[in-house]
Amino acid sequence: MATQSYHLYYQITFISTFLLFIPHTTQLQSSQSWSLLRIQHLLNYPSLLSQWHESTDFCYGAPQNAPASVVCYQDSVTQLHIIGNEGTPPLPKTFSMDSFITTLTRLPDLKVLTLTSLGLWGPLSAKISRLSNLEIINISSNYFFGAIPHEISRLSNLQTMILDYNMFSGQVPDWLTNLPLLAVLSLRNNTLDGNLPDSIGSITSLRSLTLSLNNLSGDVPDLTGLKNLQILDLENNSLGPNFPKLGRRIITVVLKGNKFSGGLPPDVGTFYLLEHLDISSNRFVGPFAPSLLSLPAIKYLSIEGNRFTGTLVRNMSCNEELEFVDLSENLLSGNVPACLDPDNQHSKAVLYSGNCLGGTQNSAGKQNPFVFCQNQALAVGIVTPRKEGNTEKKKKTGVAVGIVGAVALGVLLGAILVFFALRRKNARKASKRAPRRLVEHASSAYPSKMLTDARYISQTAKLGALGIPSYRSFSLVDLEAATSNFEKSNLLGEDSYGQMYRGRLSSGTLVTIRCIQVKKGQPTLNFNHHIETISKLRHRHLVSALGHCIEYNLEDSTVTQLFLVFEYVPNGDLRSKISHGEDGQKLSWTQRISAAIGVAKGIQFLHGGIIPGLFANNLKIMNVLLDQNLGSKIRSYNLPMLSENTKAEMHGDKIDIYDFGVILLEIVSGRPITSYYEVQIMRSQLQSAIASDGAACRRAIADPEACNICSDESLRTVMEICLRCLSKDPTQRPSIEDVLWNLQFAAQVQEGWHADSGSSEDSPLSPSQPCRATN
Numbered sequence: 097m098a099t100q101s102y103h104l105y106y107q108i109t110f111i112s113t114f115l116l117f118i119p120h121t122t123q124l125q126s127s128q129s130w131s132l133l134r135i136q137h138l139l140n141y142p143s144l145l146s147q148w149h150e151s152t153d154f155c156y157g158a159p160q161n162a163p164a165s166v167v168c169y170q171d172s173v174t175q176l177h178i179i180g181n182e183g184t185p186p187l188p189k190t191f192s193m194d195s196f197i198t199t200l201t202r203l204p205d206l207k208v209l210t211l212t213s214l215g216l217w218g219p220l221s222a223k224i225s226r227l228s229n230l231e232i233i234n235i236s237s238n239y240f241f242g243a244i245p246h247e248i249s250r251l252s253n254l255q256t257m258i259l260d261y262n263m264f265s266g267q268v269p270d271w272l273t274n275l276p277l278l279a280v281l282s283l284r285n286n287t288l289d290g291n292l293p294d295s296i297g298s299i300t301s302l303r304s305l306t307l308s309l310n311n312l313s314g315d316v317p318d319l320t321g322l323k324n325l326q327i328l329d330l331e332n333n334s335l336g337p338n339f340p341k342l343g344r345r346i347i348t349v350v351l352k353g354n355k356f357s358g359g360l361p362p363d364v365g366t367f368y369l370l371e372h373l374d375i376s377s378n379r380f381v382g383p384f385a386p387s388l389l390s391l392p393a394i395k396y397l398s399i400e401g402n403r404f405t406g407t408l409v410r411n412m413s414c415n416e417e418l419e420f421v422d423l424s425e426n427l428l429s430g431n432v433p434a435c436l437d438p439d440n441q442h443s444k445a446v447l448y449s450g451n452c453l454g455g456t457q458n459s460a461g462k463q464n465p466f467v468f469c470q471n472q473a474l475a476v477g478i479v480t481p482r483k484e485g486n487t488e489k490k491k492k493t494g495v496a497v498g499i500v501g502a503v504a505l506g507v508l509l510g511a512i513l514v515f516f517a518l519r520r521k522n523a524r525k526a527s528k529r530a531p532r533r534l535v536e537h538a539s540s541a542y543p544s545k546m547l548t549d550a551r552y553i554s555q556t557a558k559l560g561a562l563g564i565p566s567y568r569s570f571s572l573v574d575l576e577a578a579t580s581n582f583e584k585s586n587l588l589g590e591d592s593y594g595q596m597y598r599g600r601l602s603s604g605t606l607v608t609i610r611c612i613q614v615k616k617g618q619p620t621l622n623f624n625h626h627i628e629t630i631s632k633l634r635h636r637h638l639v640s641a642l643g644h645c646i647e648y649n650l651e652d653s654t655v656t657q658l659f660l661v662f663e664y665v666p667n668g669d670l671r672s673k674i675s676h677g678e679d680g681q682k683l684s685w686t687q688r689i690s691a692a693i694g695v696a697k698g699i700q701f702l703h704g705g706i707i708p709g710l711f712a713n714n715l716k717i718m719n720v721l722l723d724q725n726l727g728s729k730i731r732s733y734n735l736p737m738l739s740e741n742t743k744a745e746m747h748g749d750k751i752d753i754y755d756f757g758v759i760l761l762e763i764v765s766g767r768p769i770t771s772y773y774e775v776q777i778m779r780s781q782l783q784s785a786i787a788s789d790g791a792a793c794r795r796a797i798a799d800p801e802a803c804n805i806c807s808d809e810s811l812r813t814v815m816e817i818c819l820r821c822l823s824k825d826p827t828q829r830p831s832i833e834d835v836l837w838n839l840q841f842a843a844q845v846q847e848g849w850h851a852d853s854g855s856s857e858d859s860p861l862s863p864s865q866p867c868r869a870t871n
């Protein structure tokens with residue numbers, strides 16, 4: 097009977113919703129249809145818009161991913177994408193940029209705009225600033241010329257601006273700091289010149305800065321203030337001479353083809369997230385620090401075409417993840433490190449011709465005789481001062497300072513790199529033929545919308561949302577079909593906000609559907625904003641949002657109910673694989689670290705991968721689910737719709753770090769932790785176990801099922817980071833990057849230990865050995 101009434105209830109709401117839905121989602125305002133047709137006219141009726149007619153249903157008509165597409169929200173265009181063919185010639189003389197932009201501004205809700213390879217020509221009209229909702233613009237590969245108009249600084253919602261392959265001239269604007277959300281700026285291949293404005297160093301929201309292929313010159317302003325900057329591409333300008341000052345979290349640096357000279361600054365050795373470093377074709381001199389090869393994240397390194405000196409030896413160590421190394425055309429001598437030799441397990445490309453290297457096994461390319469490098473190196477030493485000194489004396493001090501500086505620099509760089517090298521060395525101890533690392537590389541997190549709409553970042557970034565079906569809006573019919581009319585047997589649970597159902601979409605995808613009763617009087621504007629944020633919550637380590645469905649009240653058109661559709665993750669929660677071991681199967685130590693890394697990456701995405709970030713997510717081990725491959729996914733995070741206060745709390749990020757610490761504690765101990773009191777007890781046990789010099793003491797705390805085969809160093813690393821996460825003072829808790837780094841280190845150590853389990857120092861101790869903790 098209950099099911100029957102349910103059924104009826106939903107049928108009624110279905111009918112009422114359906115009636116309301118048609119006018120809301122399928123019919124574009126006629127003025128906007130007119131504007132789209134006018135755009136077609138101004139673009140000279142390109143064949144890719146041949147489907148556009150007066151009767152076209154723009155919001156539902158075009159398939160996704162077509163070269164021309166329109167996305168609407170309610171009855172207004174929010175996205176317009178028209179992607180022409182490469183090499184489209186300029187539009188005829190009669191084309192008027194001003195009319196074109198004026199027409200565009202008649203789509204006032206436009207948030208995402210792609211107009212590429214359409215032959216648009218002329219100065220970019222200042223009227224573009226009327227599109228006040230614009231978040232992403234990509235007008236690459238046209239014939240825009242003149243300065244980038246100052247009026248763009250009024251687009252306060254702008255997050256991504258891509259003006260690549262045009263003919264914009266003048267200087268890089270100094271008003272970009274007025275765009276508070278600007279995350280991606282790409283001005284590749286224009287004719288910009290002059291120095292970079294210092295203000296570029298204060299666009300704190302910036303994540304990706306691409307200025308390659310222009311005529312920029314002079315030193316790069318200090319960018320250490322750009323804490324979010326991950327990608328810097330300055331290829332082929334005339335910038336220099338000093339290596340840019342960058343924050344430690346940088347991932348990609350391309351300085352190829354500029355006028356950088358002198359030595360590399362020592363802090364490059366602290367860029368622990370650096371994956372891609374290309375400083376080729378510059379004028380760098382000084383000793384090459386081979387430890388660059390063993391930076392913890394490095395995959396791509398090119399120093400080709402500089403005058404780096406120094407002796408390489410066979411037994412240097414490299415990051416196993418290296419894919420490409422180009423040392424060609426420098427003044428290096430000695431032997432190519434063995435870790436760069438080709439082997440069957442990794443497809444590495446290594447280039448080193450044009451040096452003075454010997455003893456290489458495969459074709460080393462052309463090498464110079466040793467004396468050549470020796471003489472050139474001496475010459476490099478003498479030619480250092482770039483500014484012509486007035487007197488002989490000045491010149492000499494210049495040289496002396498230069499040399500001392502270079503030596504000091506080298507020592508410092510060496511010291512810092514030794515730190516990493518040592519950590520790695522430990523990890524790699526005897527892992528010569530170790531199995532491939534289980535841990536994936538830190539994939540940077542970006543708003544998925546930016547990813548799909550402005551494919552701007554390297555391959556690694558895309559991994560974040562890889563394999564998750566694209567976000568869409570559902571009809572109630574879809575959801576009823578998926579849940580057999582919300583049948584009881586599909587009910588997964590219920591909380592104060594509403595019910596949660598399991599369902600299967602017509603595509604076969606299993607989903608979880610959350611029904612949220614909307615409070616009366618919740619402003620609709622806020623609501624759309626929340627939906628926008630939810631649509632970005634898509635990441636490999638989150639139970640990701642797949643879409644939504646909105647139900648309205650017939651009388652006053654307010655929202656009454658909201659359905660959020662999420663992935664369905666089949667393999668149970670993390671606790672059941674850690675401390676309960678329901679099916680008798682508990683995760684091994686390696687699997688535990690890997691699960692923890694997944695959770696940390698999910699947190700990293702919630703904090704930094706979307707704007708604004710989501711903090712204070714009330715993370716719990718029960719809310720970490722595992723997929724078929726035991727990959728972890730965070731289920732319940734601070735959904736904007738449900739959180740009362742949307743403001744980021746003080747230390748919100750550090751609250752999450754603490755909660756993560758509690759999860760880690762359970763992962764290590766294998767005991768369910770349910771109270772603050774238990775956390776305090778275990779915390780102090782952990783403290784003395786870490787301080788103790790007996791491995792047995794640590795092992796006594798750890799879950800014996802996981803840690804009968806685990807390396808003490810790996811265990812201690814996890815315990816240490818766990819303890820730091822649980823610091824009482826939030827400011828003492830580590831950053832999420834720090835957490836990730838340590839967990840990945842622990843994973844490597846464990847793997848190296850596996851490969852080398854004969855090692856006496858680390859061999860498993862009998863758990864019965866007494867534990868004498870030093871307090």
Ligand SMILES: *[C@@H]1O[C@H](CO)[C@@H](O)[C@H](O)[C@H]1NC(C)=O
Binds near residue numbers: 411412
């Ligand atoms: C490399 O081998 C040399 C001896 O051939 C030794 O002195 C040096 O310490 C070794 N370096 C490393 C990093 O193992």
Ligand SMILES: *[C@@H]1O[C@H](CO)[C@@H](O)[C@H](O)[C@H]1NC(C)=O
Binds near residue numbers: 210212258282550551
């Ligand atoms: C701009 O849009 C074009 C066409 O969709 C795309 O190929 C290009 O990658 C985009 N540019 C960036 C930097 O994302």
